[in-house]
Amino acid sequence: MLVRYVDMEAVEPGHLLGKTIYALNGTVLLSSGIQLTVYMISTLKRIGVTSLYIKDAEFDDVEPEEILSDETKRSIIRNMSETTDAIRSGKDFNSRAISVSIDDLLEDVIRNKEVLIQLNDIRTRDNAGFIHAMNVCIIATLLGINSNLNQIQLKELAIGSLLHDVGKPLMEQQEGESEPDRHTWRGFEILKAKREFSLLIAHVALQHHEHVDGTGEPRQLVGDQIHLYSRIVAVANTYDNLLQQETGGRRMLPHEACERMLSMSGKELDREILVQFMRVVSIYPNGVSVKLSTREHGVVVGQHRGLPGRPIVRLLERERDGEESIESREVDLAKENTVFIEQVLG
CATH class of the missing domain: 1.10.3210.10 (Hypothetical protein af1432)
Structure with a gap:
């Protein structure tokens, strides 16, 4: 499942933590996957955490890539x-x-x-x-x-x-x-x-x-x-x-x-x-929200070694037909030579 990088002010109770947080001595402070509470969010802000990774169910098919265990x-x-x-x-x-x-x-x-x-x-x-x-x-x-x-x-x-x-x-x-x-x-x-x-x-x-x-x-x-x-x-x-x-x-x-x-x-x-x-280096890391030159918004979900500026971006379109449904498609910037990332969104 893809993890999204968000500012602490956007983190809400019920969000699932996307990355383990380690204490000073290397022990686990909070484990990946834990459901965040008001107290946890307040504590993280107090100890200096300014941004957080949260799990996004809309990207449950995307596996995160880690270099170190x-x-x-x-x-x-x-x-x-x-x-x-x-x-x-x-x-x-x-x-x-x-x-x-x-x-x-x-x-x-x-x-x-x-x-x-x-x-x-x-x-x-x-x-x-x-x-x-x-x-x-x-x-x-x-x-x-x-x-x-x-x-x-x-x-x-x-x-x-x-x-x-x-x-x-x-x-x-x-x-x-x-x-x-x-x-x-x-x-x-x-x-x-x-x-x-x-x-x-x-x-x-x-x-x-x-x-x-x-x-x-x-x-x-x-x-x-x-x-x-x-x-x-x-x-x-x-x-x-x-x-x-x-x-x-x-x-x-x-x-x-x-x-x-x-x-x-x-x-x-x-x-x-x-x-x-x-x-x-991944110039646009997985989980980052971006705006393309086509004015479409999406999330980076994949990388190409040797082409760090041309990742794979998943675009999400929400439609309301009585209830909300989500349709998605992916744009591979390594193949779409005329499309560029115009802005990284907060």
């Missing part, structure tokens, strides 16, 4: 929570647990590598940093696969991308020291001390805010002076961060984030990696 997600969020707590307490974190979680992630991503990126896990104020780390890791791993990295390199990249912000917890405890150049150096120092990790993993934390034109932090490196892993993570990190930015009182939409990133090509971001990214 729920078990892998829970494991990653739990281990990132424990890692953050350890770092804040000045203790060593469990690199073995991180490594095992990454093995599971790699298995999931490789198995589902044809699924386009749709970052649809629900964030709260508490879990946002861990969801961000997981999303950056998913994107970076897919880009690593497309860059023909071998298994050892993919694991280095995945660990580095998951822990790219590992220096932030300490910086957040020191007022005025959260700038990119400070948390990147601190992250580098933390990961360099982990002898079981490759030094390249530490360099991901150090270099992920460098720009290919030399305007980045902390060392103003240029082009290939920035390691491939870090250039990949820079693209992944930028995309997920843009999706959390607010423009005009709402979060930036995927197609808007992609347009912004294209303007960074050859400047902040590596051009070739950005080209690869545009091939694996």
Whole structure:
């Protein structure tokens, strides 16, 4: 059954939750499929949830596509929570647990590598940093696969991308020291001390805010002076961060984030990696309501790998003949070359 992405203000009691929400320690806060109550909706708003996925019975024939299993997600969020707590307490974190979680992630991503990126896990104020780390890791791993990295390199990249912000917890405890150049150096120092990790993993934390034109932090490196892993993570990190930015009182939409990133090509971001990214990201994710150039309204229900801007849109027409009936038809934008998505609807 398709899940629809809606603003919290449009969520009503009786709606079925479309995506599981995870607590700070990786446990399930609310399970997918649960019927929402007034109290649940109020609580979700209080903990910082601004948008939600709900199940839509009108699309019960559409199966959602996921890159990671729920078990892998829970494991990653739990281990990132424990890692953050350890770092804040000045203790060593469990690199073995991180490594095992990454093995599971790699298995999931490789198995589902044809699924386009749709970052649809629900964030709260508490879990946002861990969801961000997981999303950056998913994107970076897919880009690593497309860059023909071998298994050892993919694991280095995945660990580095998951822990790219590992220096932030300490910086957040020191007022005025959260700038990119400070948390990147601190992250580098933390990961360099982990002898079981490759030094390249530490360099991901150090270099992920460098720009290919030399305007980045902390060392103003240029082009290939920035390691491939870090250039990949820079693209992944930028995309997920843009999706959390607010423009005009709402979060930036995927197609808007992609347009912004294209303007960074050859400047902040590596051009070739950005080209690869545009091939694996869902610009119009499943469940998004859109208006077509034909003035018809519909919902995105399917994707084409390699053609992220040309999804399959299901149009719904409601007619009243004594009682309401629903007729639907699908428009495959990969085949209808003269039809375009004109607007993403709220």
